[in-house]
Amino acid sequence: MQDLSVATSWFHSFLLGYIPEWAAVTLECLLIGVGLLLLYAVLALFYILFERKVCAAFQCRLGPNRVGPWGLLQSVADMFKILIKELITLNHGDKFLFELAPFLVIIASMLAFAVLPWGNGLEVINFNVGIFFLLAVSSIGVLGILLAGWSSNNKYTLIGALRSGAQMVSYELSMGLSVVTMVVIAGTMNVHEICMAQEHLWFIFSGHIPAIIAFIIFMIAGTAETNRGPFDLPEAESELTAGYHTEYSGIHFGFYYLAEYLNLFIVSGVAALLFFGGWMPLHIPGFDAFNNIMDYIPSVVWFLAKAVALSFIIIWFKWTFPRLRIDQLLTLEWKYLLPINLFNLVLMVVVVLYRLTL
Numbered sequence: 001m002q003d004l005s006v007a008t009s010w011f012h013s014f015l016l017g018y019i020p021e022w023a024a025v026t027l028e029c030l031l032i033g034v035g036l037l038l039l040y041a042v043l044a045l046f047y048i049l050f051e052r053k054v055c056a057a058f059q060c061r062l063g064p065n066r067v068g069p070w071g072l073l074q075s076v077a078d079m080f081k082i083l084i085k086e087l088i089t090l091n092h093g094d095k096f097l098f099e100l101a102p103f104l105v106i107i108a109s110m111l112a113f114a115v116l117p118w119g120n121g122l123e124v125i126n127f128n129v130g131i132f133f134l135l136a137v138s139s140i141g142v143l144g145i146l147l148a149g150w151s152s153n154n155k156y157t158l159i160g161a162l163r164s165g166a167q168m169v170s171y172e173l174s175m176g177l178s179v180v181t182m183v184v185i186a187g188t189m190n191v192h193e194i195c196m197a198q199e200h201l202w203f204i205f206s207g208h209i210p211a212i213i214a215f216i217i218f219m220i221a222g223t224a225e226t227n228r229g230p231f232d233l234p235e236a237e238s239e240l241t242a243g244y245h246t247e248y249s250g251i252h253f254g255f256y257y258l259a260e261y262l263n264l265f266i267v268s269g270v271a272a273l274l275f276f277g278g279w280m281p282l283h284i285p286g287f288d289a290f291n292n293i294m295d296y297i298p299s300v301v302w303f304l305a306k307a308v309a310l311s312f313i314i315i316w317f318k319w320t321f322p323r324l325r326i327d328q329l330l331t332l333e334w335k336y337l338l339p340i341n342l343f344n345l346v347l348m349v350v351v352v353l354y355r356l357t358l
Helices: 005-016 021-058 074-083 095-115 130-138 141-151 155-186 191-196 208-225 250-275 288-295 299-318 326-357
Strands: none
Touching: 005 021, 021 074, 021 095, 021 250, 021 299, 074 250, 095 130, 095 141, 095 250, 130 155, 130 191, 141 155, 141 250, 155 191, 155 208, 155 250, 155 326, 191 250, 208 250, 208 299, 208 326, 250 299
16 A cells, blocks of 8 residues: 655655755745645535435435535535624623634644544654643643533523533543553554554454453544534434533634534544554455455545544434433443443453463
8 A cells, every 4th residue: 555654745845955954844834734724624524415315315305405516515614604604792702712612622623633544644643642742732622611601601501512422521431442442452552553453454353352341432422522423412402402512603603513523523533543444445364355356445445434424323313313312421431331331351361371372
């Protein structure tokens, strides 16, 4: 498979031929930042349309079909509409925290966005504690939600924020333990090395029963972390109008809207990394001809295809299961998922130790 780091190294050498190293590094950082922002916006527009089409299919409807061919420009039209909406200011809330909260949510998702393995040699941030960094920055988002609920000075937003805080803090435990379980079998927290460790067989197959259990729990916890149905209690429309972002309008509401879909992609991307090889093609030991054909598919295509496929499963959850009550939501985590996860972590350690002794 082609290593894209060759192209990035050539570009770096090309810049060094004309400008000093500090200027080249600065320019590269700016280009990467702009690229991530553009990709962020494009993926958000795609996911909005994708979910509306999937939801329509489940409900035997057509979905968006008027704006552009097959409704493909509907998300773009919605984006322009939300950009020209008036920003409503509050008279009795904390204006500084109210303005700050949406940016915290966006920053958290953007930082996590940069750690994902987009392709072979195309990791934006590649260091030896990449998974640890990913777990750390993903926890910042809950601060934006809590601040939004509290600073709005509205009982509905406050209840939504408290629900979201309890939910996200609880399910972060199961999500983190599922990640640690896969780090045990990978033997590293480096994102690139985790992908390379699945060169011959993805962890979902080579990790045996503990990997399958970790995958199921990760998908459940990831759905809860992104506040999506059936875990969308913080935004329960029938109870809280719109939850913690009830008082937001215009682009500020758009930030929360975008962050929800990008967090969906991030959870799916991390699942693709840990369980399905990230950008690594499907290789079956002993089938060299098949493996060679798979290598012709670009690594970026592999990663995006896996992430979108896993996102479809999470969207499927939302439009299939009814919303849980808050007691059911917390009972599922503390009485079932967390104990199973702890046992599964020990089981994975036993499997790895057994392999090492063979």
